[in-house]
Amino acid sequence: MALSHLSSTRSNRLLRPLAAAASSLCRPISTSTEPLVIETSIPFTPHKCEPPSRSVETNPQELLTFFRDMATMRRMEIAADSLYKAKLIRGFCHLYDGQEAVCVGMEASINKKDCIITAYRDHCTFLGRGGTLLEIFSELMGRQGGCSKGKGGSMHFYKKESGFYGGHGIVGAQVPLGCGLAFAQKYNKDENVTFALYGDGAANQGQLFEALNISALWDLPIILVCENNHCKDVNLFLLLDFLRLFFTLLLLWNRVLNGWLFGRWHGHC
């Protein structure tokens, strides 16, 4: 569509050779439901278990819905970023762009009776569980039409009827809560599981290990998903520390150099 628009403008003399090729580049997108087997590119690294098969059966129509969902999520997060910079979203706004495939892939294999719980990077997970863009943006901007009626904010999206339990601001807290959801599923003898998502920062939390220990002891139907987006690795304060270290070393080197060049070792250091 974009290419055909370009071919109709006046200042496209440079693009004219391409315009002819444009129509041949526009392929029709397949919506067939013929099964397609895809081999995932990165092998699994199992630890004390059998790795699952790398062959995934899908079809072009399904792949297209995945793409549409992920593209919607990406556009949504970019829009949220602009709104945040325009100060229409206050407080915190943690974005999930780049991680869309995780929640879309998860949704593809589960149903609404399985539970998902995550931390504060929850906009796309909520959308994947059946939330609407209107609910999301209303909540982000503190309006009554939001999924939590404006009382929660970016970090507190919930959709209990679809098995989405939030939306939690305390790093790592969602993991024991997720184990609790799994406990309830086992108690009620549901044949469902819970996915508790967490990040590289929460991986250090003691309560995560406590919950894991209890889950292993009680054999709970919990799946923990670590989304390592390296958010914990570089932060502003760490950067400032490095900058400070760098400039201190620079100053020291400057003094050493001056001392050596001008022989001012005696009254110095």
Place this chain on the structure above:
Amino acid sequence: MISAGVGGRQLGGDLAGAAVVVVVIPRRRSRSIQSTAAGEALRCGGGGIKNAWSLQGTRPAILASRSFSSAAKEMTVRDALNSAIDEEMSADPKVFLMGEEVGEYQGAYKITKGLLEKYGPDRVLDTPITEAGFTGIGVGAAYHGLKPIIEFMTFNFSMQAIDHIINSAAKSNYMSAGQISVPIVFRGPNGAAAGVGAQHSQCYASWFASCPGLKVLAPYSSEDARGLMKAAIRDPDPVVFLENELLYGESFPVSAEVLDSSFSLPIGKAKIEREGKDVTITAFSKMVGYALKAAEILSKEGISAEVINLRSIRPLDRATINNSVRKTNRLVTVEEGFPQHGIGAEICASVVEDSFEYLDAAIERIAGADVPMPYAANLERLAVPQVEDIVRAAKRTCYRSSSLAATA
């Protein structure tokens, strides 16, 4: 003994010379009467139907006539809690118990005795020593619709899990605009025991009571324990249930209504344990017993004290407290916890807001000493309110304190 509040007032001196109504208390008004339901009726206001009667729909006159034929049953607080949890677990299969030593060991204080045998390991779960972990799991189970009862061996250990109590349980209903409800009960002994030292003796009533989204209950008698525990388990919101280790073994009379499995007490209603007209004394948990003893001593000196058993710390029964203060015009608040930002401070503020013109004297706050609980027995006794402190404070509000030394 450090007690917060205005220092002893010297003015007025002793009013012994003035016409003082001497209340002659017949010897019957002692434990023997208290052990019958009639005694309870007398103690709580002489059969007055207009009184805040704790047993729903019961007219005292019926109890009074019934009890003359046989003594009412006595029950320890421990048995009251055990029977309440047992009955609620059998009535609702979604209720389950989780905590350290609740199962095989029959409960660290034997509150959950026999429950593992009766309900099995699926519903009575022994946990490792991981408060943060198992509290989070309990709250998550409550999100999904189960009704957990989480036991903390003492509330001092609840600090390990306080993030889940406050941020995951108390606030969720609000943050989700009503989508997520958390029908969980956190229970365990609170406050000072005997000789357990600073890290095992703190009272957490004011910490939890300051948080919106929580309900905080503190029973005193067996009737309170049964009724409030049942109400807590049935409640759709998180409830912090503050018991007291030293009260577990104490026996109280219980009527047939209390023993019925559908019995429960309303959350947010205080009970007037003893009616009076000169000074109001508010207390909760173990301090109710001390306040009642102080009221006995005061009555011998001509001061008729009204003792209010708060029962519910959050929501606080401001109406009962204020109505009482409007009647007596004097108030002494008693608590075991630290004085600063405590329950007494909240009651004081509430009375000043609602009934300031009715006060004839400054409000006295009796609280634990503003110091971590010491170990030595004599120091521990000084760090916790005693009956004499309550008596002295009540006399101060009546301008009857005799010397400066007595107010130290």
